[in-house]
Amino acid sequence: MSLAFRLGTVAFTYAMMALALYILTAGILGRRIHWKSLGIFFVCAEVLQWMALLLYGVYNLGLGQEDIPSAVFDAVCYVLTALILGKLMTRVHRIPLLYTFTAAILCTFVVNTANNTMLYVVEEYSPLFDRQHFLVFVRLVVPYTLTVGIALLVAAILKRSEFYRYFAAMFRSRVRGILTLVVCLALMLIMPLQQILFPDLTPDASYATFFFALIIVGVFLLQFVAMYAAGQDRIKAQEETILQQQAHMALLEELQQEIRAFRHDFTNLFSGLTLQAQEGDLAGIQDFMKRTSSYFDEKLGNEIAQMDGLNNIQLYPLRSLLATKLAKMRQMRIKGVLEAMKPIDSRLGMDTDDLLRALGILLDNAIEAVPKEEGQVRVVLLQEEKELYLAVANNYEKAPDLSALAKKGYTTKGSGHGTGLTSYRRIVARCRGCATRTYLKDGMFIQELHIPAI
Numbered sequence: 001m002s003l004a005f006r007l008g009t010v011a012f013t014y015a016m017m018a019l020a021l022y023i024l025t026a027g028i029l030g031r032r033i034h035w036k037s038l039g040i041f042f043v044c045a046e047v048l049q050w051m052a053l054l055l056y057g058v059y060n061l062g063l064g065q066e067d068i069p070s071a072v073f074d075a076v077c078y079v080l081t082a083l084i085l086g087k088l089m090t091r092v093h094r095i096p097l098l099y100t101f102t103a104a105i106l107c108t109f110v111v112n113t114a115n116n117t118m119l120y121v122v123e124e125y126s127p128l129f130d131r132q133h134f135l136v137f138v139r140l141v142v143p144y145t146l147t148v149g150i151a152l153l154v155a156a157i158l159k160r161s162e163f164y165r166y167f168a169a170m171f172r173s174r175v176r177g178i179l180t181l182v183v184c185l186a187l188m189l190i191m192p193l194q195q196i197l198f199p200d201l202t203p204d205a206s207y208a209t210f211f212f213a214l215i216i217v218g219v220f221l222l223q224f225v226a227m228y229a230a231g232q233d234r235i236k237a238q239e240e241t242i243l244q245q246q247a248h249m250a251l252l253e254e255l256q257q258e259i260r261a262f263r264h265d266f267t268n269l270f271s272g273l274t275l276q277a278q279e280g281d282l283a284g285i286q287d288f289m290k291r292t293s294s295y296f297d298e299k300l301g302n303e304i305a306q307m308d309g310l311n312n313i314q315l316y317p318l319r320s321l322l323a324t325k326l327a328k329m330r331q332m333r334i335k336g337v338l339e340a341m342k343p344i345d346s347r348l349g350m351d352t353d354d355l356l357r358a359l360g361i362l363l364d365n366a367i368e369a370v371p372k373e374e375g376q377v378r379v380v381l382l383q384e385e386k387e388l389y390l391a392v393a394n395n396y397e398k399a400p401d402l403s404a405l406a407k408k409g410y411t412t413k414g415s416g417h418g419t420g421l422t423s424y425r426r427i428v429a430r431c432r433g434c435a436t437r438t439y440l441k442d443g444m445f446i447q448e449l450h451i452p453a454i
Contacts, residue, residue: 014045015113016148020147021085021111024036025107027158045081052076054075086101099171103167110198229345235363245320309322309341310382312343314344334376336376336378337376342383344383366393371396391446393444396443
């Protein structure tokens with residue numbers, strides 16, 4: 001065989017492995033294939049694997065140095081390839097690197113194990129051929145092409161079962177995310193370690209069965225743990241929803257009491273109006289109407305506007321969160337204003353849990369930042385055709401430093417604080433198409449969030 005044919009065959013196998021790895025990683029993350037990033041990954045993976053092959057050859061043909069097993073170079077190459085893929089997925093889909101890197105590591109384990117097992121099986125059981133080109137086709141081209149087919153099949157199954165939702169639950173806690181990464185790394189390194197520790201092991205049918213069983217057990221174990229974590233998060237979310245519903249009911253009861261009190265006061269005021277009408281005191285009647293209108297706005301106008309705004313929010317978890325925060329403001333004697341003039345539905349490009357976390361952080365920061373006297377917090381939600389506009393504004397005693405807000409961990413609340421805005425930026429960063437704006441205007445500190453519609 002010519003050198004060009006040999007190099008072309010090696011390049012083809014590298015390309016098939018890169019394609020399988022990208023397809024399966026996208027499947028685990030629940031994302032579609034982004035062709036531009038796939039092309040970039042193709043080039044990076046090819047260059048990296050050729051460099052690893054070159055370094056391995058140069059080192060082991062060096063000046064009498066002891067050979068390093070190829071499995072060591074393979075393991076390093078696997079990790080670097082997964083890191084490159086993880087960074088590409090993070091950039092394209094706005095997903096945290098820990099999440100994408102772990103998914104790429106897990107896919108590397110599945111793809112390499114399936115590919116190596118098929119190579120061993122084909123080498124063991126395929127007939128011998130006199131024509132070397134046909135032998136290369138059977139022992140290399142067919143197994144690597146089948147690897148891509150397996151990656152497509154597994155990715156389709158994972159998307160259909162919505163595995164990405166459970167897998168994502170493992171990364172809502174940084175500790176759980178790191179633990180998942182460690183487990184996936186351990187799985188990926190099993191085969192290189194086996195090649196290092198048992199170099200004379202002869203692959204057979206039992207060997208292939210063991211590694212395929214390892215893939216199934218490893219993936220299902222991760223899915224079980226992920227489903228358990230998602231279940232715990234769901235229980236916690238339900239408990240929070242119940243508390244928010246209770247706050248909503250408390251707000252309704254308080255409004256009902258305000259209406260009863262206003263009815264009693266209005267009866268007394270109306271008796272005075274009757275006497276003025278009998279005496280023909282038009283100026284007194286006009287003054288009464290002004291005072292009554294002001295009294296109505298002060299007593300009930302804001303509460304009724306809040307209820308109208310809450311009723312326009314059709315996304316119930318969001319409505320419950322706002323009801324809870326508005327009730328908290330009332331208890332702290334902070335003037336809370338909610339403006340939601342149009343219906344707000346769930347057609348948003350941001351996950352509901354992320355939306356609640358982001359808005360909760362903005363509201364908590366606003367509540368803590370208002371002055372002790374005459375504090376004001378204003379919340380505006382406007383659903384448009386292409387986006388949801390959300391703004392939280394609060395007054396302040398001392399104007400915040402807008403340039404310092406961009407720094408990680410910045411806070412005006414002392415030691416132990418400052419993680420809220422960092423978490424908020426992280427949530428927004430993984431929402432594709434989201435945009436933020438922070439500014440001061442008319443004595444108010446305003447934070448805007450634009451969420452694309454779907």
